[in-house]
Amino acid sequence: MLQLDRVVKVFNEGTVNEKLALDGVSLDVGENDFVTVIGGNGAGKSTLLNVICGLHAPTSGTVSLNVDGVEINLSKMLEHKRAKYFGRVFQDPMMGTAATMEIQENLALAMLRGDRRNLSRALKKKEASFFQERLAQFDLGLETRMSSKVGLLSGGQRQALTLLMATLRRPRLLLLDEHTAALDPKTAAKVMEITCELTAEQRIPAVMITHNMKDAIKYGNRLIMMNEGQIIYDVSGEEKSSLHVRDLLLRFEQASGGELANDRLLLA
Amino acid sequence: MGVIISVYGGIGQGLLWAVLGIGVYLTFRILDFPDLTAEGTVSLGCAVGLQFINEDISPLIATLLAALIGIFAGLCTGLLHTKLKIPAVLSGILTMIALYSINIRIMNGGTSVSIQSSQSILAPLKNAFMDMGMERQIATHTSTAVVGLTACALVIALLYWFFGTQVGAAMRATGSNERMCRAQGIDTDSMKILTLCLSNGLIAMAGALVAQHMSYGGTNVGTGSIVMGLAAIILGEAFMGKRSPFYVKLALVALGSVLYYIIITLIIFYGLLLPTDTKLITAAMVVLAISLPRFRRLARIALDRLGFGKADKKEKFMMEPQLRANQKIEFKR
Ligand SMILES: Nc1ncnc2c1ncn2[C@@H]1O[C@H](COP(=O)(O)OP(=O)(O)OP(=O)(O)O)[C@@H](O)[C@H]1O
Numbered sequence: 281m282l283q284l285d286r287v288v289k290v291f292n293e294g295t296v297n298e299k300l301a302l303d304g305v306s307l308d309v310g311e312n313d314f315v316t317v318i319g320g321n322g323a324g325k326s327t328l329l330n331v332i333c334g335l336h337a338p339t340s341g342t343v344s345l346n347v348d349g350v351e352i353n354l355s356k357m358l359e360h361k362r363a364k365y366f367g368r369v370f371q372d373p374m375m376g377t378a379a380t381m382e383i384q385e386n387l388a389l390a391m392l393r394g395d396r397r398n399l400s401r402a403l404k405k406k407e408a409s410f411f412q413e414r415l416a417q418f419d420l421g422l423e424t425r426m427s428s429k430v431g432l433l434s435g436g437q438r439q440a441l442t443l444l445m446a447t448l449r450r451p452r453l454l455l456l457d458e459h460t461a462a463l464d465p466k467t468a469a470k471v472m473e474i475t476c477e478l479t480a481e482q483r484i485p486a487v488m489i490t491h492n493m494k495d496a497i498k499y500g501n502r503l504i505m506m507n508e509g510q511i512i513y514d515v516s517g518e519e520k521s522s523l524h525v526r527d528l529l530l531r532f533e534q535a536s537g538g539e540l541a542n543d544r545l546l547l548a
Numbered sequence: 549m550g551v552i553i554s555v556y557g558g559i560g561q562g563l564l565w566a567v568l569g570i571g572v573y574l575t576f577r578i579l580d581f582p583d584l585t586a587e588g589t590v591s592l593g594c595a596v597g598l599q600f601i602n603e604d605i606s607p608l609i610a611t612l613l614a615a616l617i618g619i620f621a622g623l624c625t626g627l628l629h630t631k632l633k634i635p636a637v638l639s640g641i642l643t644m645i646a647l648y649s650i651n652i653r654i655m656n657g658g659t660s661v662s663i664q665s666s667q668s669i670l671a672p673l674k675n676a677f678m679d680m681g682m683e684r685q686i687a688t689h690t691s692t693a694v695v696g697l698t699a700c701a702l703v704i705a706l707l708y709w710f711f712g713t714q715v716g717a718a719m720r721a722t723g724s725n726e727r728m729c730r731a732q733g734i735d736t737d738s739m740k741i742l743t744l745c746l747s748n749g750l751i752a753m754a755g756a757l758v759a760q761h762m763s764y765g766g767t768n769v770g771t772g773s774i775v776m777g778l779a780a781i782i783l784g785e786a787f788m789g790k791r792s793p794f795y796v797k798l799a800l801v802a803l804g805s806v807l808y809y810i811i812i813t814l815i816i817f818y819g820l821l822l823p824t825d826t827k828l829i830t831a832a833m834v835v836l837a838i839s840l841p842r843f844r845r846l847a848r849i850a851l852d853r854l855g856f857g858k859a860d861k862k863e864k865f866m867m868e869p870q871l872r873a874n875q876k877i878e879f880k881r
């Protein structure tokens with residue numbers, strides 16, 4: 281459904297800071313995929329998601345999306361235009377919500393993702409009670425604080441809210457960039473639970489970056505490992521569910537360790 | 549008695565200028581965009597308003613036309629910033645400087661224009677009040693206050709409605725978190741341009757109103773107007789609670805503007821300083837208001853060091869990145 285074809289992303293091209301962040305990534309995410317993505321720091325995981333959502337334009341290659349049988353080339357589409365296809369949750373809990381606005385106002389903004397905004401009321405009564413019902417599902421007590429400013433919420437509450445905002449209108453694909461990394465283990469588990477609930481309920485395909493290898497194995501039907509801007513490992517189905525953390529570590533060390541040996545050789 | 553009459557006049561002036569304060573509030577506080585166009589836009593409003601009046605156009609229409617043309621000043625700054633990626637402050641300064649020349653063109657080569665006080669939007673009211681037996685000066689001040697209050701009420705009602713709409717909410721969100729907005733499909737560039745247009749429309753309207761009150765206006769009227777607007781905002785914010793509804797916040801900005809003018813009027817009335825010193829006082833007021841929380845924080849930290857007071861919540865938050873780093877190591881192991 282989502283297709284990346286030989287996507288290359290070079291930052292600061294032609295300067296001393298030139299950085300090849302994506303090195304010809306091809307990827308096909310299916311309608312029923314929940315893909316977990318792992319890889320070391322700077323492997324290009326975030327860049328991958330950012331190229332998909334349009335924050336960065338790829339240096340070369342194409343990103344396209346199949347919407348109800350129609351192939352849409354996203355490469356030239358601006359970030360806010362693409363937003364109708366993607367739900368996004370970021371690593372930083374501050375990033376996904378407007379802190380100075382109320383919980384219900386944030387949800388009302390998300391309710392219009394992909395629509396043209398007009399001069400009718402932003403927050404309709406009927407919607408407000410719908411939002412309240414949806415939040416009550418999470419058991420976080422947020423449903424009683426609909427008119428509180430989001431800035432007063434904890435990181436975990438904010439991520440839960442951001443998740444709801446990302447899925448309030450069913451996106452074609454949910455993009456999660458280490459969305460539990462800034463939370464304590466208990467809250468992270470809760471947010472993961474909500475993630476599974478929401479994606480299962482509406483059958484939303486997802487790409488989830490995580491640094492937690494246990495999570496990467498536990499969740500989803502497919503796992504991708506990235507290193508230096510390339511996908512070095514892509515497993516799914518049974519092979520994926522039978523993986524162990526040490527298998528992944530081994531894989532990872534083979535990939536990056538090999539590089540390390542080369543560096544040593546050069547130095548010697 | 550004299551001082552009361554002066555203060556009464558100050559209140560009226562403060563209400564007229566309140567429209568500027570509200571315009572500045574939209575950019576500085578809601579959009580979080582330090583828009584310096586205002587200095588030029590005030591004078592633009594003066595020039596356009598008075599010239600139309602001199603062309604025998606009704607003062608009400610002239611005022612609205614001034615607001616309409618002010619919108620283009622905002623549009624210019626907005627396009628410079630969003631399309632040409634010029635930093636916010638510089639975009640405003642560029643438009644402001646360009647407006648200086650444009651304003652002089654509008655005033656047929658002069659740096660100021662004047663009208664007969666009988667031509668102003670205040671005149672019919674003033675005459676009516678005088679017919680009711682009010683003394684000339686009191687009638688002038690009352691008509692100023694009535695027009696100022698009406699303008700503020702209309703502007704606040706309009707903005708309250710507008711910021712409750714889908715577009716208005718998107719504008720507020722843009723000022724709060726741009727990345728989130730784009731993720732939710734909001735065209736943040738358009739929202740910024742729109743806010744700048746709205747703000748500068750109001751500011752030009754304030755210029756036109758003030759110019760009619762003085763029967764005179766020109767390139768110098770706008771000088772220092774941003775800092776004046778900020779002073780009004782800061783004075784108003786002293787009364788704002790975290791949960792104040794939006795219309796209360798706007799009304800408090802208007803109140804801030806009135807307070808500002810009362811202070812200035814008193815300073816001038818008692819001959820404490822020259823009228824030209826007011827800009828210095830205004831700047832000092834803004835500096836003081838902005839730095840007060842800082843001094844308070846420093847005082848609190850000092851108290852903490854000495855063992856008084858509770859540990860700061862912030863410190864807890866600061867530990868988070870470290871926690872995060874530790875989690876990352878898990879992977880690298
Ligand atoms: N906006 C940018 N400008 C310049 N370089 C960038 C930019 N964004 C990312 N990079 C570089 O591209 C490389 C890949 O970064 P990316 O953020 O995709 O890594 P990541 O796999 O998400 O790592 P992490 O686990 O640390 O989040 C890094 O070397 C990074 O420094």
Ligand SMILES: [Mg+2]
Nearest residue numbers: 325326327457
């Ligand atoms: Mg990242």
